[in-house]
Amino acid sequence: MRRLDGSFVLLVTLIVVLLATGGLLSGGTYLSLFNLQSMANQVPEIGLLAIGVMLAMSAGNGGIDLSGIAMANLAGVASGLVALQVFPVDDAPVAFTILFVLGCALVGLIGGTVNGLIISRLGITPILCTLGTQMLFTGITVVLSSGRAVRIGAPGPLYELGNGYFLGIPWSFLLFIFAATVLGIVLRFTPYGVKLMMTGANQKAAEFSGFARARIITVTYALSGLLAGLSGAIIAARNVNVKWDYGTTYLLIAILIAVMAGVKPDGGYGRVVNVVLSAIALQLISSLLNFIGLSNFVRDLAWGAMLLFFLFVNRFALVEHFADILSSGRPPRASKP
Amino acid sequence: MKQGLKTTSLFAAAILSAVGMVSSAALADDAKSITTVVKISGIPWFDRMETGVTKFAEANPDMAISQVGPSTADSAQQLQIINDLVAKGTDALAVVPMDPAIIEGILKRAMDRGTIVVTHEADNQKNTMVDVEAFDNAYYGASMNKRLVECMGGTGKWTTFVGSLGSRTHMQWVGAGEENAAQSPDMELVDPNNESFDDANLVYEKTKELLRKHPDLKGFQSSAGNDVLGIGRAVEEAGLAGKVCVVGTGLPNPSAAYLDTGAITAIGFWDPQKAGMAMNSVAKTLLEGGEIVDGMDLGVEGYEKVTVKPGPGDGLLVFGNGMVLADKDTYKDYLF
Numbered sequence: 001m002r003r004l005d006g007s008f009v010l011l012v013t014l015i016v017v018l019l020a021t022g023g024l025l026s027g028g029t030y031l032s033l034f035n036l037q038s039m040a041n042q043v044p045e046i047g048l049l050a051i052g053v054m055l056a057m058s059a060g061n062g063g064i065d066l067s068g069i070a071m072a073n074l075a076g077v078a079s080g081l082v083a084l085q086v087f088p089v090d091d092a093p094v095a096f097t098i099l100f101v102l103g104c105a106l107v108g109l110i111g112g113t114v115n116g117l118i119i120s121r122l123g124i125t126p127i128l129c130t131l132g133t134q135m136l137f138t139g140i141t142v143v144l145s146s147g148r149a150v151r152i153g154a155p156g157p158l159y160e161l162g163n164g165y166f167l168g169i170p171w172s173f174l175l176f177i178f179a180a181t182v183l184g185i186v187l188r189f190t191p192y193g194v195k196l197m198m199t200g201a202n203q204k205a206a207e208f209s210g211f212a213r214a215r216i217i218t219v220t221y222a223l224s225g226l227l228a229g230l231s232g233a234i235i236a237a238r239n240v241n242v243k244w245d246y247g248t249t250y251l252l253i254a255i256l257i258a259v260m261a262g263v264k265p266d267g268g269y270g271r272v273v274n275v276v277l278s279a280i281a282l283q284l285i286s287s288l289l290n291f292i293g294l295s296n297f298v299r300d301l302a303w304g305a306m307l308l309f310f311l312f313v314n315r316f317a318l319v320e321h322f323a324d325i326l327s328s329g330r331p332p333r334a335s336k337p
Numbered sequence: 338m339k340q341g342l343k344t345t346s347l348f349a350a351a352i353l354s355a356v357g358m359v360s361s362a363a364l365a366d367d368a369k370s371i372t373t374v375v376k377i378s379g380i381p382w383f384d385r386m387e388t389g390v391t392k393f394a395e396a397n398p399d400m401a402i403s404q405v406g407p408s409t410a411d412s413a414q415q416l417q418i419i420n421d422l423v424a425k426g427t428d429a430l431a432v433v434p435m436d437p438a439i440i441e442g443i444l445k446r447a448m449d450r451g452t453i454v455v456t457h458e459a460d461n462q463k464n465t466m467v468d469v470e471a472f473d474n475a476y477y478g479a480s481m482n483k484r485l486v487e488c489m490g491g492t493g494k495w496t497t498f499v500g501s502l503g504s505r506t507h508m509q510w511v512g513a514g515e516e517n518a519a520q521s522p523d524m525e526l527v528d529p530n531n532e533s534f535d536d537a538n539l540v541y542e543k544t545k546e547l548l549r550k551h552p553d554l555k556g557f558q559s560s561a562g563n564d565v566l567g568i569g570r571a572v573e574e575a576g577l578a579g580k581v582c583v584v585g586t587g588l589p590n591p592s593a594a595y596l597d598t599g600a601i602t603a604i605g606f607w608d609p610q611k612a613g614m615a616m617n618s619v620a621k622t623l624l625e626g627g628e629i630v631d632g633m634d635l636g637v638e639g640y641e642k643v644t645v646k647p648g649p650g651d652g653l654l655v656f657g658n659g660m661v662l663a664d665k666d667t668y669k670d671y672l673f
Contacts (some may be wrong), residue, residue: 026425029424029425029426030425032424034424034450035421035424035425038420038421038423038424039421039424041420042417042420149436149438149439151438154442162442163442163446238442239438239439239440239441239442239443240438240441240442241438241439241441241442243412243438243439245411245412245436246411246412246413246439247411247412247413248409248411248413249409249411249413249414250413286417286421287417287424290405290417290418290421290422290425291421291425293372293403293405295405295408296378296406296407296408296414296418297378297379297408299408300408
């Protein structure tokens with residue numbers, strides 16, 4: 001029998017409770033289609049970054065990706081500037097959008113690969129490497145844009161990606177779920193995914209087992225970069241403009257989401273579905289607090305409390321513990337003579 | 338089964354009660370609501386603005402009026418707040434944008450949804466109905482210079498500081514100042530447009546240099562908020578307090594000591610309290626279906642006869658007369 005996933009149960013419960021609480025307190029407005037869409041629209045950009053952080057953490061050896069949002073902004077600005085040169089936004093909206101989104105993905109992939117190569121080949125600690133590249137990416141973005149916002153414009157398909165709906169669900173949210181599903185399958189069922197988690201769990205054992213450790217690490221950070229690039233495309237699509245200092249707080253929120261999702265900070269374990277749920281839960285909390293009109297400092301407090309609570313519950317595997325008690329029908333200690 | 342349910346329900350109860358405790362009945366209210374969204378909450382400038390919003394709320398008890406803002410200076414956080422407020426169905430938003438470009442998209446969607454949008458400190462915001470500015474930049478620069486010329490007795494060497502040469506408003510202020518000084522033939526501008534980067538220490542060093550180079554320098558006009566502090570310190574240390582005239586943008590609390598000794602002659606600023614009230618007043622007028630017209634009275638001190646111009650988008654630009662020039666005798670009315 002598969003072991004019960006405590007984080008998963010907890011997150012689902014939390015989401016249900018939050019939705020119910022919000023609906024109750026707002027007299028239904030919180031659960032209105034417009035607000036659900038508005039919240040779903042806000043999740044993808046941070047959610048993609050959080051999955052990137054999760055990948056880096058899973059790789060172990062103190063893995064983390066601090067360069068996420070900097071990379072997203074760089075992708076939006078660089079790709080935007082190039083695409084604006086190649087295609088006139090108004091005359092060729094479809095070509096522009098395709099080039100822009102692919103450009104964002106490419107910039108992210110390249111940036112992520114740079115991270116991966118530095119970490120795996122030069123043996124630099126991930127936190128230092130990505131801190132460095134974070135500043136590098138931000139710097140390049142400032143130089144490229146002269147520190148000003150770059151107007152990408154709102155050509156039809158791109159605007160649709162950021163603000164449009166398919167069957168009532170925002171396109172950006174669908175893209176997020178799609179990316180998450182693909183990654184979830186890759187992590188679970190491909191040799192790469194299995195090897196990544198094993199490398200994260202025990203570097204030495206992985207090395208002696210003949211895993212191509214350097215390649216696994218490089219691919220992992222490249223994927224994280226790719227996700228950041230996609231996040232950059234979504235940010236541009238939503239806001240029409242991109243700028244180097246957008247989302248400076250996302251750095252820590254992305255880590256918060258990953259840890260809340262039960263990703264092991266020392267590597268070897270993490271589930272994409274939990275990261276998705278965790279991102280949704282955080283969005284629900286912050287929107288709820290905005291609905292009530294509470295100070296944003298309360299939100300920081302709520303997030304902090306939540307993080308500690310989740311760490312506590314996961315550390316002692318409380319949910320699993322209770323589940324064991326349930327299935328055996330009596331406290332485990334009672335069976336002792 | 339029992340225990341597991343217990344944890345879940347305990348958890349649910351904890352959250353419900355926590356949220357319930359702090360939420361008032363404000364949520365399901367039918368009253369028209371105006372929410373002011375500031376760049377960042379918890380700093381003196383926007384705390385002062387909140388006093389204005391509170392005052393306006395007291396004067397309009399039939400409306401739900403409040404101020405919110407992100408806890409960190411990040412345009413993405415402000416964007417989220419605006420997103421949620423629009424989804425919540427707030428009737429009017431009064432926004433002081435962290436970055437006008439970033440929130441263009443959501444403001445457009447807000448207006449498409451029928452939300453009233455008013456902005457402040459964003460004369461380049463395209464998607465707004467009315468942008469309220471405290472004053473016309475040229476008027477502000479000229480007024481500060483008038484005070485300087487008066488203090489200098491219309492004669493002597495003077496110089497100017499700007500935050501950076503790329504700062505559009507600062508260059509407008511000193512430009513208008515130079516124009517005003519040109520009316521007094523004995524005013525001699527030397528080494529103008531020193532860049533301060535809003536760094537009081539840098540300004541302090543530069544002022545000392547300038548005073549060495551021009552021992553007969555008699556006047557300073559500065560632009561960025563911390564400039565007067567650097568100039569004031571250098572002037573005071575040189576024993577020139579009261580002999581050299583210093584007029585520039587500054588805030589009352591930090592400048593108080595130098596104003597008292599005379600190292601700073603006068604500081605110019607606009608009162609965020611009044612600006613907050615003016616934004617809310619415009620929002621209220623628009624909510625009631627009224628129009629904003631040239632010369633109208635917003636019912637707020639400094640905004641009794643506003644100038645209305647077309648804005649960069651479809652909206653309007655409204656200029657008040659909200660500049661304050663405070664000196665030794667008057668700064669105590671504006672402690673923030």
